[in-house]
Amino acid sequence: MTAFLDSILTGLALGAVYALVALGFVVIFKASGVLNFAHGSLLLFGGYLVAVLHDDLGFAGALAVSVLATAALAGALDRLLLQRGDPDPKAAHVQTIVTIGVDIVLLTDLSRRIGGDLLTLGDPWGDSVTRLGSVTVADSRLAAIAVSALAIGAVFALFRYTSWGLSLRAAAEDTEAAALMGVRLSRVRMLAWCLAGALAALAAVFLAAFPAPGLERTTGQIALKAFPAAILGGLTSPPGALAGSLLIGLTEALAAGYQSELHVLGEGFGDVAPYAVMVAVLLVRPTGLFGARGAARV
Amino acid sequence: MSERIPKGAVVLLAALLLCAPPFYLDAFWLRIGLFSMAAAIGAVGLGLLTGTAGQLSLGHAFFLAVGAYGYTWLAGEPGPGLPTGLAALLAVRLAGAAGGLFSPVAGRVRGIYLGVATLALVFLGHHVLLTADSVTGGFNGRSVPPLSLGGFSFGDDGGGLVVLGVPFGAEERLWFLGLALLAGTWWTARGLLRGRPGRALAALRDSETAAAVMGVDVARHRASAFVVSSMYAGLAGVLLALAFRRVVPDYFGLALSVDYLAMIVIGGLGSVAGAAAGAVFVTALPLLMTRYADQLPLVTAPGTTEGGVGPTEAARYLYGAAIVLVLLYAPDGLTGITRRVRTRLRPAAPAPAPATRPSASAVRTKEPTP
Amino acid sequence: MSLRPTTATAPGRLAAAPPELRVQDVTVRFAGLTALDTVSFTVAPGSVHALIGPNGAGKSTCFNVLSGLYRPVSGQVRLGDETLTGLAPHRIAALGVARTFQNIVTTEGTVADNLMLGRHVLSRAGFAATALRLPRAVREQRAHLARAREIAELTGLAARFETPVALLSYGDRKRVELARALCLEPRVLLLDEPVAGMNGAERARTAEVIHTVRAELGLSVLLVEHDMGLVMRLADEVTVLDFGRCIAHGTPDEVRRHPEVLRAYLGTPGEETAGEDTTAKSTTAKSTTAQGTALEEVTDSEGDSV
Numbered sequence: 026m027t028a029f030l031d032s033i034l035t036g037l038a039l040g041a042v043y044a045l046v047a048l049g050f051v052v053i054f055k056a057s058g059v060l061n062f063a064h065g066s067l068l069l070f071g072g073y074l075v076a077v078l079h080d081d082l083g084f085a086g087a088l089a090v091s092v093l094a095t096a097a098l099a100g101a102l103d104r105l106l107l108q109r110g111d112p113d114p115k116a117a118h119v120q121t122i123v124t125i126g127v128d129i130v131l132l133t134d135l136s137r138r139i140g141g142d143l144l145t146l147g148d149p150w151g152d153s154v155t156r157l158g159s160v161t162v163a164d165s166r167l168a169a170i171a172v173s174a175l176a177i178g179a180v181f182a183l184f185r186y187t188s189w190g191l192s193l194r195a196a197a198e199d200t201e202a203a204a205l206m207g208v209r210l211s212r213v214r215m216l217a218w219c220l221a222g223a224l225a226a227l228a229a230v231f232l233a234a235f236p237a238p239g240l241e242r243t244t245g246q247i248a249l250k251a252f253p254a255a256i257l258g259g260l261t262s263p264p265g266a267l268a269g270s271l272l273i274g275l276t277e278a279l280a281a282g283y284q285s286e287l288h289v290l291g292e293g294f295g296d297v298a299p300y301a302v303m304v305a306v307l308l309v310r311p312t313g314l315f316g317a318r319g320a321a322r323v
Numbered sequence: 324m325s326e327r328i329p330k331g332a333v334v335l336l337a338a339l340l341l342c343a344p345p346f347y348l349d350a351f352w353l354r355i356g357l358f359s360m361a362a363a364i365g366a367v368g369l370g371l372l373t374g375t376a377g378q379l380s381l382g383h384a385f386f387l388a389v390g391a392y393g394y395t396w397l398a399g400e401p402g403p404g405l406p407t408g409l410a411a412l413l414a415v416r417l418a419g420a421a422g423g424l425f426s427p428v429a430g431r432v433r434g435i436y437l438g439v440a441t442l443a444l445v446f447l448g449h450h451v452l453l454t455a456d457s458v459t460g461g462f463n464g465r466s467v468p469p470l471s472l473g474g475f476s477f478g479d480d481g482g483g484l485v486v487l488g489v490p491f492g493a494e495e496r497l498w499f500l501g502l503a504l505l506a507g508t509w510w511t512a513r514g515l516l517r518g519r520p521g522r523a524l525a526a527l528r529d530s531e532t533a534a535a536v537m538g539v540d541v542a543r544h545r546a547s548a549f550v551v552s553s554m555y556a557g558l559a560g561v562l563l564a565l566a567f568r569r570v571v572p573d574y575f576g577l578a579l580s581v582d583y584l585a586m587i588v589i590g591g592l593g594s595v596a597g598a599a600a601g602a603v604f605v606t607a608l609p610l611l612m613t614r615y616a617d618q619l620p621l622v623t624a625p626g627t628t629e630g631g632v633g634p635t636e637a638a639r640y641l642y643g644a645a646i647v648l649v650l651l652y653a654p655d656g657l658t659g660i661t662r663r664v665r666t667r668l669r670p671a672a673p674a675p676a677p678a679t680r681p682s683a684s685a686v687r688t689k690e691p692t693p
Numbered sequence: 694m695s696l697r698p699t700t701a702t703a704p705g706r707l708a709a710a711p712p713e714l715r716v717q718d719v720t721v722r723f724a725g726l727t728a729l730d731t732v733s734f735t736v737a738p739g740s741v742h743a744l745i746g747p748n749g750a751g752k753s754t755c756f757n758v759l760s761g762l763y764r765p766v767s768g769q770v771r772l773g774d775e776t777l778t779g780l781a782p783h784r785i786a787a788l789g790v791a792r793t794f795q796n797i798v799t800t801e802g803t804v805a806d807n808l809m810l811g812r813h814v815l816s817r818a819g820f821a822a823t824a825l826r827l828p829r830a831v832r833e834q835r836a837h838l839a840r841a842r843e844i845a846e847l848t849g850l851a852a853r854f855e856t857p858v859a860l861l862s863y864g865d866r867k868r869v870e871l872a873r874a875l876c877l878e879p880r881v882l883l884l885d886e887p888v889a890g891m892n893g894a895e896r897a898r899t900a901e902v903i904h905t906v907r908a909e910l911g912l913s914v915l916l917v918e919h920d921m922g923l924v925m926r927l928a929d930e931v932t933v934l935d936f937g938r939c940i941a942h943g944t945p946d947e948v949r950r951h952p953e954v955l956r957a958y959l960g961t962p963g964e965e966t967a968g969e970d971t972t973a974k975s976t977t978a979k980s981t982t983a984q985g986t987a988l989e990e991v992t993d994s995e996g997d998s999v
Binding site: 523526529530532536541551 | 783812830
């Protein structure tokens with residue numbers, strides 16, 4: 026029972042962090058139709074900044090700078106490289122590949138800087154733990170759940186109550202109509218990228234915090250697990266991304282927690298279990314749990 | 324030029340030029356050529372799926388792995404130890420069957436969703452490659468038995484085969500095998516694109532509704548496109564395995580899938596020639612960069628660690644930047660550039676015959692002399 | 694130029710009399726909104742049947758039910774002995790029901806590519822046969838290409854056969870859609886606003902094609918059109934929809950005098966216009982009657998799709 030609760034808590038914490046990343050995918054996809062392959066390196070960029078800056082600025086200062094800088098980088102990436110005229114519907118396809126190129130450059134540079142090191146982020150939780158009944162949880166995990174919940178709540182509020190959120194939803198429904206109604210698409214888009222970048226930087230902190238050993242050059246690959254999370258939710262639905270992330274986090278934690286029972290599936294099955302779940306869901310619902318059913322447009 | 328020179332002559336000339344390198348270039352260049360040919364075969368397959376049918380796939384590396392490992396296992400020990408030609412054929416069928424097993428997803432899941440769904444294939448596949456030691460050799464992989472057809476071995480058999488004064492080792496022999504397979508790929512893929520299935524897939528991409536109303540069975544065609552694309556990937560996998568002489572799981576990761584996606588987009592979606600040109604670009608560029616990077620400014624020699632940029636890293640930077648730049652300035656890829664140059668040169672002429680485009684660009688990339 | 698497929702060269706559908714198309718009590722709802730409410734009508738074999746009605750009356754929805762894109766919550770559509778409701782769109786196409794769209798839906802590529810797509814259900818070659826260019830696949834393609842060229846000539850597209858569709862004028866692209874539907878050798882042809890956006894000459898030409906096709910192939914045509922002149926000239930029977938209900942049914946003359954119809958179109962009881970309709974029979978596509986023009990104006994704004 027303790028093992029089960031332990032897995033559940035771990036899964037929730039993981040899911041909360043995945044949600045930060047998956048929400049970024051969804052926001053970007055809604056705003057620009059692009060699947061952002063550079064998300065992993067944006068995340069790594071955010072984490073790297075915190076790692077270098079926390080000695081001088083303190084953790085909170087470093088985090089603030091990192092979140093802003095990552096947001097700016099994501100926004101600039103969209104504005105300077107992706108939004109270059111061409112409103113051709115195929116452009117989203119091409120822009121998706123451009124993000125692959127950007128990812129390669131960014132990742133190469135960050136990997137070169139990080140090298141084989143493990144960077145500490147100087148977060149305030151350290152390796153302290155809290156006892157909740159029979160289970161022991163790392164404080165960083167509780168913090169991950171709390172902070173993610175706050176951040177996700179804030180994003181949902183942005184969606185609902187700001188003119189940006191309204192514009193974004195309008196643009197996702199019908200780009201042309203939104204433009205006619207005076208929505209400044211390029212700005213809406215860029216802000217969406219900024220938001221996604223900020224969320225990624227935030228996620229980096231928790232991915233590098235205890236019990237993870239620290240930030241390493243492969244930390245960005247975690248973004249790949251947020252892909253299934255975003256797809257499970259339907260790729261256009263923020264609540265879907267949240268649900269998908271929790272599902273993926275729990276799957277991964279349970280598969281890892283019950284590793285010995287699942288040993289027929291091979292060592293490290295926990296890492297790939299999310300993908301198996303994704304395929305299973307897509308078989309039943311081809312556009313994800315919360316995706317639009319895609320009514321025929323004639 | 325296609326008006327003045329008959330098409331047959333152009334094809335013949337291209338064939339001759341493509342047959343020349345083994346007589347003039349060393350193994351380094353031949354290997355680049357071989358990897359490019361294998362990549363071109365795989366890219367043509369992905370081009371059919373993504374460019375023509377509009378379905379994104381990030382699972383191409385998985386099907387390459389099925390082809391490569393399928394051949395290795397079927398032809399080797401442990402394994403049934405089949406005649407190598409048969410093993411190669413079966414490996415391609417195996418990749419097709421793997422694609423068919425995925426068809427419940429591939430037939431129903433659309434566009435970018437399929438792209439992410441196929442991520443699962445790469446990760447689950449990699450997991451299986453690592454775990455199923457008895458078949459795959461686990462982390463260290465397996466060595467690949469050389470292909471031999473009718474007593475002729477495409478490996479270093481020590482037989483000392485000499486053609487026109489040039490000793491023919493594995494690279495030289497495989498070069499011609501690669502050429503033959505690439506020609507077959509080219510011929511079949513163009514047939515498909517211009518025939519009934521190609522039109523149905525293009526219709527599906529442009530409007531699923533219109534295609535369905537015109538009688539195209541949407542799910543079946545999507546699934547078939549996926550199977551065909553997997554078979555080309557399987558063939559590419561067999562050729563890659565033969566060229567590498569060893570298969571390891573880590574090669575068949577997500578990065579490989581992404582490379583293939585980059586190939587077809589850089590080459591220009593929807594054309595066989597574009598896929599081939601993109602394959603050469605993406606395959607050859609990093610290899611050339613790594614080899615010649617030390618002659619570039621700001622690059623330190625390998626081994627010196629601190630501060631500088633090593634040649635491998637320089638190659639990655641340039642590769643990434645090249646993807647971005649090509650697509651920024653030519654969103655329709657290399658074929659788009661060629662087309663624009665041609666129309667500028669001959670404003671009155673109609674659209675160029677596509678058959679001549681690929682060979683020209685493929686040859687150009689390989690022409691530099693040693 | 695004969696319209697009948699030269700069966701020696703191209704396998705077509707034998708032009709027997711088309712079966713009757715019966716729409717029986719079809720109801721379609723979207724999220725509580727009733728788009729079609731127990732709609733019934735019958736397209737008699739070999740007739741031209743027009744479906745008219747103001748904006749949002751449910752005409753396009755009806756087409757989407759007929760071609761299998763929507764499933765009605767109740768009611769059924771029958772083509773002869775076959776039940777179309779519940780069949781996938783491609784099966785319905787295979788039974789010989791072809792359609793065009795209100796807003797043009799062509800694929801990239803040339804006119805020939807588009808027309809050959811229309812031959813899809815009539816040809817067999819699969820992936821393997823086409824990839825390997827087996828003789829039968831090559832032969833089949835050649836035969837169908839010849840037939841597609843005939844249909845291009847008939848529809849006035851012969852000179853543009855090899856032209857990419859993207860380079861064609863609006864009217865020509867609209868005609869490509871019509872030609873592509875004809876390439877299916879349909880028994881029932883569903884035309885969703887075939888002349889919308891065309892100029893007078895183009896309209897007349899398309900009207901002529903529809904007329905000829907019906908006369909020579911004896912197929913049934915179901916037509917949604919706002920050009921009342923064209924409807925009056927071509928249609929044998931007219932069904933009028935308003936807010937998803939059938940409000941009138943009859944010959945063009947009967948329908949245009951129907952008080953419900955006038956109310957639906959003009960929003961007022963239209964006694965004063967009834968007398969002007971005697972000239973209806975002599976109208977051409979270009980010069981419509983005052984009433985026709987009014988109907989057209991009122992409904993011209995309908996452009997959105999379902």
